[in-house]
Amino acid sequence: AFQAASVATKTTSTLLGVTIFGHPGTRSPLVNWACLEAGVQFDMGDLGQNPHPFGQIPCLSDDDNVVVFESGAILLYLHGKYCKMRPAASAVVQSWIVWANASLDPICFLETPDGKVYDTGLKKPNRRLDRLEEILKSNESGGSLVLVPEAGFSLADVAVASYLLYVPQFFPNVLDESPMVSKWPTILRYMKERVHREMLTQKPLVPVRKGRWCSCCLPNLVRRSYLGCSRSSSARKMTLSCPMTFLRHTFPF
DSSP states (O other), X not given: OOEEOOGGGSOHHHHHHOEEEOOTTSSHHHHHHHHHHHTOOOEEOOGGGOOXXXXXXXXXXXXXXXXXXXXXXXXXXXXXXXXXXXXXXXHHHHHHHHHIIIIIHHHHOEEOTTSOEEEOGGGXXXXXXXXXXXXXXXXXXXTOOSSOTTTOSOHHHHHXXXXXXXXXXXXXXXXXXXXXXXXXXXXXHHHHHHHTOHHHHSSOSSXXXXXXXXXXXXXXXXXXXXXXXXXXXXXXXXXXXXXXXXXHHHXXX
């Protein structure tokens, strides 16, 4: 089963070594979430000293001159170093992390040739999401709504859930217009459960910066999307200041 590496077993240098270079308006908070789930202590780095070869984010540095960039590669690194499980389960977790970046991302966000997001594939039927629905439903019937039952909640879930949860932040009406309710109800429940994870509700993903960012928010990608939405003014204000608060409002229990 998935076990976060015990803080007590790490050296002081390791605890101080992990630094994340990121910003709430990017994919960076999924890396923060992964660290929290894996029990990894980390600091937020000065973007002026970002070691990413192209100056992009997210990027992670660690002891022994380790530098990892690209969100999927960072999750693979964290999984390999901090998440202890049997090789068979570990291999499946790693596969899902890569799948999230290589296959799920292009479904969630349709882009123009110059890389601008213009729509989401979650509004239309999709065979891969049909298969994801089947997998999650099968796992749920076995008592665990996670991607890799042997591992329990893992960084595979962090990767896949993050991309799914980014979509309603860009496209607030997707849950009403898409096949989510009729064709993919298990995926929808999966998203709801992830929003209410303890690490998201009780731990800060990103530091509050001059009152601008909520301490619990996933990327604040919603500013543009929700300015014209039909929700109440108070809901729009809540969304603009705290995407995670909006998602909990969207997925109440």
